[in-house]
Amino acid sequence: MTGTRAVVVGDVIDDIIVVPRGPIRTDTDTAASITRHPGGSACNTAAWLGFLGVGVDLVGRVGAGDAHRHATALRASGVTAHLSEDATLPTGTIVIVVDGETRTMLTDRGANATLSISAVTDALLADAGVLHLTGYSLFDAFTPDDLHTLVARARAAGVLVTFDPGSTGFIADYGVDAFREALAGIDLLLPNLDEGRLLSGEHDRAAVAAALVGYCPAVVITGGSSSVLVARRGEHVVEVPVAARTAVDPTGAGDAFTAGLVAAVLNGTDLVTAAREGVRAAGDAVMRPGGRPTPLG
Numbered sequence: 001m002t003g004t005r006a007v008v009v010g011d012v013i014d015d016i017i018v019v020p021r022g023p024i025r026t027d028t029d030t031a032a033s034i035t036r037h038p039g040g041s042a043c044n045t046a047a048w049l050g051f052l053g054v055g056v057d058l059v060g061r062v063g064a065g066d067a068h069r070h071a072t073a074l075r076a077s078g079v080t081a082h083l084s085e086d087a088t089l090p091t092g093t094i095v096i097v098v099d100g101e102t103r104t105m106l107t108d109r110g111a112n113a114t115l116s117i118s119a120v121t122d123a124l125l126a127d128a129g130v131l132h133l134t135g136y137s138l139f140d141a142f143t144p145d146d147l148h149t150l151v152a153r154a155r156a157a158g159v160l161v162t163f164d165p166g167s168t169g170f171i172a173d174y175g176v177d178a179f180r181e182a183l184a185g186i187d188l189l190l191p192n193l194d195e196g197r198l199l200s201g202e203h204d205r206a207a208v209a210a211a212l213v214g215y216c217p218a219v220v221i222t223g224g225s226s227s228v229l230v231a232r233r234g235e236h237v238v239e240v241p242v243a244a245r246t247a248v249d250p251t252g253a254g255d256a257f258t259a260g261l262v263a264a265v266l267n268g269t270d271l272v273t274a275a276r277e278g279v280r281a282a283g284d285a286v287m288r289p290g291g292r293p294t295p296l297g
Helices: 041-051 067-075 110-114 122-126 135-140 144-156 168-174 176-182 193-200 205-212 253-266 271-285
Strands: 005-009 013-020 032-039 056-063 079-086 092-099 102-108 128-134 160-164 218-221 227-232 238-241
Touching: 005 041, 005 253, 032 041, 032 067, 041 056, 041 067, 041 079, 041 128, 041 253, 056 067, 056 110, 067 079, 079 110, 092 110, 110 135, 122 128, 122 144, 128 135, 128 144, 128 253, 135 144, 135 168, 135 176, 144 160, 144 176, 160 253, 168 176, 168 193, 176 193, 193 205, 193 218, 205 218, 205 227, 218 271, 227 271, 238 271, 253 271
Parallel strands: 005 056, 005 128, 013 092, 056 079, 128 160
Antiparallel strands: 013 032, 092 102, 218 227, 227 238
């Protein structure tokens, strides 16, 4: 790596969070708390990176008239946003219905579907040490060839490429085999355990890790109840412990983990130490409301 900044590419979302105040009744009203927040996995990761003191650029696409609003929200966390506007499609929106520990997400990708790899300029890559991508863009905005072209450009510039698969539902819709093929050239894969199981066809965590390093040279698997797995091709798998916590809000914990890990990698630490920093950031995130860093009350 030669650059010191992180470039994060991907989804810009308006989250609408619905918490019913009782059982949902069909064909009539159900009282609920409804709140709106800027979100999206890529934006949340960028916000946590900025909060951790990393120079970070976010590349994304929104509906007409929304660039200033989202750029302002990101700037509050130290993120430099590079947002283009779609004249036809609205900003992506997710309606999240919360029922206890269960979340149901209704997703409209909106303008995210027309994000182009040309928005990731050579100038951005020249200053970058890490390029972070999410699978959400692969589902609609980027073809496999687009992704491979962007990854090749990054690697030619000496930039490490990290990749968060994003969603088991979208992976299944895209096709597991096609998704695996799209991972060619990725340096570090960051799935949660469910995504890892789907991509590997294995169930046991160690078997999942062993299979995934066949597609990417390094894999960090989150989602375990007590530890994170760090796997590197040709090396023994390392478990990084996760301390039990009573979460205030688990939203965005995975994005915070990615940010903590990427921040440590940019500082030149080894992958196991970087995973520990990811665990630390995720532990901080679950003690704060919402998917982005907010002041503790």
